[in-house]
Amino acid sequence: MKRTTLTLPLLLVAALAAVVCARVSGAGGEPQRRRATTQRRAAPAQRPRVDYTRFSHATAAHRKDSCASCHKNPSDNWAQVRDASSSFPDITDYPEHDSCLSCHRQQFFRGARPAICAVCHSVVSPRNGARFPFANPADAFARSEKGKAEASEFSINFPHDIHQDVMARADAPDGAGVRFVRAAFKQETPKPSKPNSCSVCHVTYFKPAPPSAAPSPTPALPAGLLKTTPTGHDSCFNCHWQDGGEKPLSNDCAGCHKPLPNNSTRPEPKGKDADAQFAAREGFTDPFVVRKLLRRDSVIFAHDEERHREIDCATCHTRIPSLNTLDETTLKVPILSCGAGTSCHVGAKPKKILNEEVDKKLADPSFQCTKCHFNLGREKPPKSHLDATGK
Amino acid sequence: MRAGRRTLLLWAALLSSTLLASAARAQGPPVAACQPTPTPVVVKPDANAAATNDAGGIRVFLYDAEKKPLARKRFYLLRRSAFSAGLDWASMPKRADFLQGASPQLREWLARHDCDSLYCPEFEAEFPEAVKTVPEFKRAYDDGLRKYRSEKLALKWLTVNFPLKNVRTEYYKRKKAWLDRAEQQAGAVVSFMTDDKGRAIFTGFQRGDYYISNLFPFDEGGPVWDCKVMTLPPNPRQLWAVSYVLSNSRQ
Numbered sequence: 001m002k003r004t005t006l007t008l009p010l011l012l013v014a015a016l017a018a019v020v021c022a023r024v025s026g027a028g029g030e031p032q033r034r035r036a037t038t039q040r041r042a043a044p045a046q047r048p049r050v051d052y053t054r055f056s057h058a059t060a061a062h063r064k065d066s067c068a069s070c071h072k073n074p075s076d077n078w079a080q081v082r083d084a085s086s087s088f089p090d091i092t093d094y095p096e097h098d099s100c101l102s103c104h105r106q107q108f109f110r111g112a113r114p115a116i117c118a119v120c121h122s123v124v125s126p127r128n129g130a131r132f133p134f135a136n137p138a139d140a141f142a143r144s145e146k147g148k149a150e151a152s153e154f155s156i157n158f159p160h161d162i163h164q165d166v167m168a169r170a171d172a173p174d175g176a177g178v179r180f181v182r183a184a185f186k187q188e189t190p191k192p193s194k195p196n197s198c199s200v201c202h203v204t205y206f207k208p209a210p211p212s213a214a215p216s217p218t219p220a221l222p223a224g225l226l227k228t229t230p231t232g233h234d235s236c237f238n239c240h241w242q243d244g245g246e247k248p249l250s251n252d253c254a255g256c257h258k259p260l261p262n263n264s265t266r267p268e269p270k271g272k273d274a275d276a277q278f279a280a281r282e283g284f285t286d287p288f289v290v291r292k293l294l295r296r297d298s299v300i301f302a303h304d305e306e307r308h309r310e311i312d313c314a315t316c317h318t319r320i321p322s323l324n325t326l327d328e329t330t331l332k333v334p335i336l337s338c339g340a341g342t343s344c345h346v347g348a349k350p351k352k353i354l355n356e357e358v359d360k361k362l363a364d365p366s367f368q369c370t371k372c373h374f375n376l377g378r379e380k381p382p383k384s385h386l387d388a389t390g391k
Numbered sequence: 392m393r394a395g396r397r398t399l400l401l402w403a404a405l406l407s408s409t410l411l412a413s414a415a416r417a418q419g420p421p422v423a424a425c426q427p428t429p430t431p432v433v434v435k436p437d438a439n440a441a442a443t444n445d446a447g448g449i450r451v452f453l454y455d456a457e458k459k460p461l462a463r464k465r466f467y468l469l470r471r472s473a474f475s476a477g478l479d480w481a482s483m484p485k486r487a488d489f490l491q492g493a494s495p496q497l498r499e500w501l502a503r504h505d506c507d508s509l510y511c512p513e514f515e516a517e518f519p520e521a522v523k524t525v526p527e528f529k530r531a532y533d534d535g536l537r538k539y540r541s542e543k544l545a546l547k548w549l550t551v552n553f554p555l556k557n558v559r560t561e562y563y564k565r566k567k568a569w570l571d572r573a574e575q576q577a578g579a580v581v582s583f584m585t586d587d588k589g590r591a592i593f594t595g596f597q598r599g600d601y602y603i604s605n606l607f608p609f610d611e612g613g614p615v616w617d618c619k620v621m622t623l624p625p626n627p628r629q630l631w632a633v634s635y636v637l638s639n640s641r642q
Contacts, residue, residue: 167510312587
């Protein structure tokens with residue numbers, strides 16, 4: 001009786017095992033297909049891994065909220081980040097933890113060193129609150145390690161036409177009005193300045209003297225190549241301050257800061273006439289200035305050259321009313337500005353430098369144009385140059 | 392008899408419309424002179440001119456009644472004549488209309504410079520003096536000092552706390568709105584600005600016939616230019632062969 005009781009379950013187990021084996025081996029790929037289907041179904045459930053050490057303004061959830069929902073203007077530390085003579089109410093600090101916690105509570109309390117802390121904190125530790133410098137003031141941030149590695153997610157919309165009309169009149173009579181001084185490390189006796197409203201924002205940039213007198217493999221660049229461009233809120237907030245100023249107000253960040261398309265960051269210019277190595281070799285360290293230098297078609301043109309200094313900005317920058325800081329092509333100076341009105345560098349009789357170099361280049365493609373160009377001087381002359389010289 | 396009456400009515404309608412048109416025209420600003428200069432250089436015929444689609448160019452010289460160059464003045468390249476585009480000249484804003492509530496000191500101070508808004512650099516240079524003599528500026532300065540606790544900042548941000556917003560930029564805003572409408576009506580292609588010698592060279596638009604105008608007089612009661620211009624065949628080297636002298640001769 002006992003033997004019979006044991007045999008029946010054993011037989012049942014054996015039969016079940018046989019059925020299972022037969023299905024697995026005999027029925028071919030069907031179970032595999034099912035498994036694969038299950039895996040395929042599971043795949044969409046996997047979320048892309050988020051790198052919480054990097055903050056992006058372009059994230060859909062971040063874009064939904066207004067800038068002011070995180071950024072406080074002015075920050076509590078605005079009076080401390082600049083010296084007393086130049087300080088003004090400004091956004092100079094990171095948002096408070098509260099701005100992030102409502103959505104990122106989980107990430108804030110994950111592990112001993114939560115990854116999300118590294119967005120602001122240089123040391124992730126409950127005992128150390130050290131932080132990276134905030135992106136504003138921009139010049140100080142640009143000099144920091146983080147600033148050097150980080151590219152902006154925004155470009156600035158600055159309508160030149162409105163500013164030109166509303167504040168930059170040029171009719172200061174002699175002896176009256178504003179007198180602009182050259183922002184230089186070496187001050188010269190100022191000449192009586194012509195009415196030049198562009199100087200309200202743009203002054204000649206003189207790079208600091210290089211630390212060592214190492215010989216440069218390239219001929220020395222003339223001084224005063226570039227003009228500065230405002231890089232901070234100090235040029236804006238004195239008119240656009242939220243407490244009674246002009247629109248866009250300082251608490252409407254998106255009035256000027258425009259997100260770059262496709263969640264991108266601002267690409268570093270590759271360099272046309274000069275590249276980053278050239279800029280470094282020549283001692284240009286300010287990242288804003290380097291960016292301007294790399295954008296140029298003529299790296300050698302110096303705004304501060306004696307005769308150029310005498311020419312009005314609008315003579316060469318012919319399209320000031322339609323300048324668009326979001327479109328770099330509108331910032332281009334036409335080649336005709338180099339001689340169309342003045343015959344300075346363009347002309348057949350007597351032969352001016354553009355005509356001379358274009359002729360030489362056409363006769364000998366290995367000839368390098370050097371009057372205005374460094375790298376581009378090796379290239380074929382563009383159509384604009386051929387047209388200007390009548391070739 | 393009936394035909395005669397119809398003719399009479401038609402003549403009356405024509406006369407009244409002419410009178411109305413001339414009345415509307417009379418409300419407009421005076422017209423300034425335009426003088427195409429003789430082509431100073433030989434224009435080389437360009438064999439490919441018709442085939443190419445390059446942009447044309449125009450050079451303009453602008454002078455005032457005393458033959459002095461007018462620097463940094465805005466002009467528009469238009470598809471239609473400013474005076475035949477149906478602009479509402481009567482609705483052009485006037486500066487004086489935006490001075491309601493201004494003290495006599497402020498009115499006197501504003502009259503010193505020809506500025507459309509309070510943001511002129513010329514004004515800004517005089518702020519330290521203005522806070523002592525003009526009550527509105529004194530109020531703005533005190534307000535700023537109370538808020539920012541910095542004399543320098545209170546002075547620099549004087550316009551932010553300026554009490555009469557109408558005086559600050561309202562005239563400029565209304566003028567801009569008028570100009571935006573006028574630009575649209577007259578078919579503005581591009582706007583440009585003269586340099587310190589009253590010159591403007593502008594390129595980058597389809598060749599053809601255009602009008603150049605300032606649309607809005609530079610001074611109260613001043614003239615409006617309405618100059619028919621043409622670009623030469625598309626060859627940028629001919630740019631300096633096409634010049635127009637725009638002058639306010641006030642004859």
